[in-house]
Amino acid sequence: MRTLAVVGGGVIGLSAAWRAAGAGFTVTLFDPAVGSGSSWVAGGMLAPLSEGWPGEDAALEFGAASLARWPQFAADLRESTGIEVFVADQTLTVALDAADAADLRTIADFVNAHELPALAAKDISGEGDSDQTADAASARLRLLDRAGVRAAEPSLGRGVRAALLAVAEPAVDNRALVTALRAACVAAGVEFRAERVESLTDLPHDRIVLATGAAAAQLWPSLPIRPVKGEILRLRRRPSAPQPPTRVIRARVHGRPIYIVPRGDGIVLGATQYEVGFDTAVTATGVRDLLTDAESVFPGLGEYEFAEATAGFRPGSPDNLPLVGYLDERVIVAAGHGRNGILDTPVTADAVLALLEGEPLPEARAADPRRFPSVAVSGAPESFTAAPLYPGGVR
Numbered sequence: 231m232r233t234l235a236v237v238g239g240g241v242i243g244l245s246a247a248w249r250a251a252g253a254g255f256t257v258t259l260f261d262p263a264v265g266s267g268s269s270w271v272a273g274g275m276l277a278p279l280s281e282g283w284p285g286e287d288a289a290l291e292f293g294a295a296s297l298a299r300w301p302q303f304a305a306d307l308r309e310s311t312g313i314e315v316f317v318a319d320q321t322l323t324v325a326l327d328a329a330d331a332a333d334l335r336t337i338a339d340f341v342n343a344h345e346l347p348a349l350a351a352k353d354i355s356g357e358g359d360s361d362q363t364a365d366a367a368s369a370r371l372r373l374l375d376r377a378g379v380r381a382a383e384p385s386l387g388r389g390v391r392a393a394l395l396a397v398a399e400p401a402v403d404n405r406a407l408v409t410a411l412r413a414a415c416v417a418a419g420v421e422f423r424a425e426r427v428e429s430l431t432d433l434p435h436d437r438i439v440l441a442t443g444a445a446a447a448q449l450w451p452s453l454p455i456r457p458v459k460g461e462i463l464r465l466r467r468r469p470s471a472p473q474p475p476t477r478v479i480r481a482r483v484h485g486r487p488i489y490i491v492p493r494g495d496g497i498v499l500g501a502t503q504y505e506v507g508f509d510t511a512v513t514a515t516g517v518r519d520l521l522t523d524a525e526s527v528f529p530g531l532g533e534y535e536f537a538e539a540t541a542g543f544r545p546g547s548p549d550n551l552p553l554v555g556y557l558d559e560r561v562i563v564a565a566g567h568g569r570n571g572i573l574d575t576p577v578t579a580d581a582v583l584a585l586l587e588g589e590p591l592p593e594a595r596a597a598d599p600r601r602f603p604s605v606a607v608s609g610a611p612e613s614f615t616a617a618p619l620y621p622g623g624v625r
């Protein structure tokens with residue numbers, strides 16, 4: 231019997247534990263408070279295409295590889311737990327001025343020219359709600375003019391002059407996801423230990439997955455992973471307030487990116503981004519900026535009830551790609567997902583399982599931790615000592 235310790239009970243650790251237990255590993259997951267960290271704070275946007283930008287090809291491809299896995303991943307979770315995690319089918323990135331509109335064209339040209347996996351898309355034509363596969367590149371990202379925006383999302387503000395519709399970028403309820411993954415782990419036989427691991431060498435298991443997000447360097451100091459704080463709000467719709475948008479809405483207001491992710495009872499509004507170490511205080515400035523910026527996109531927001539403000543830590547890496555790979559003969563790191571931890575969950579779980587089974591996942595090669603010469607990798611199992619993808623180091 232093969233034993234596996236998973237250190238960290240966010241969505242990355244939980245999904246790795248679930249998949250490994252399903253493959254026959256005896257899995258113990260260590261976390262003093264499972265699912266209470268950034269996975270709980272997050273918004274649940276799955277938007278690798280809308281966040282694409284020329285030159286960031288590896289990030290686009292890694293994110294798209296995970297997005298393509300989401301329908302099956304969610305279906306497996308639903309089958310195991312009965313929990314549905316999707317809350318929106320599409321993403322709309324809106325432009326408030328000419329510069330924003332030009333950026334949207336740049337993103338559309340870059341992404342639509344890229345060869346990417348087929349993505350399940352809803353209602354490409356805008357005239358029905360049948361599921362289709364967006365195999366035509368032009369279907370992935372579509373530019374909408376002012377009238378198109380109003381037809382798609384009538385509750386958006388009149389200052390919105392154009393938008394980019396991503397027909398195959400859904401969103402999930404991150405808290406439902408945590409709950410479902412936890413239940414799936416229990417059903418698969420994962421043992422939970424509410425303990426803080428102080429040193430990986432204390433663990434006797436055959437293999438260890440290090441999935442402690444922004445705190446990963448505390449257990450493996452050479453990892454170039456740092457906390458990037460984000461504040462995020464939850465607003466509940468009151469009966470008199472306008473309905474939330476049906477899609478994820480993304481925008482840049484006064485240079486600050488925001489997103490509105492619909493929920494059954496309201497919206498999630500995120501997120502600030504700055505680096506101040508492990509500080510979980512929600513600042514007055516952060517809340518003010520989020521509300522003011524979002525109101526210029528979705529004016530009905532002011533009628534919502536302010537339900538919650540939280541802060542979490544994105545696990546930042548130097549090149550905005552995660553680190554998934556062996557660090558020595560026992561330890562696999564799965565951390566550094568930055569803004570994309572929820573999006574990257576399915577491909578990371580598959581990549582970890584592939585490493586455990588001895589055959590690295592091709593789609594996850596860009597996440598090889600050996601691209602950073604400063605990461606101390608030693609004695610990885612035989613099949614993982616091939617040259618890293620980027621021998622020159624950070625790309």
Ligand code: GLY
Pocket residue numbers: 273274275460500501544568569570571
């Ligand atoms: N996933 C969006 C964010 O990090 O704010």
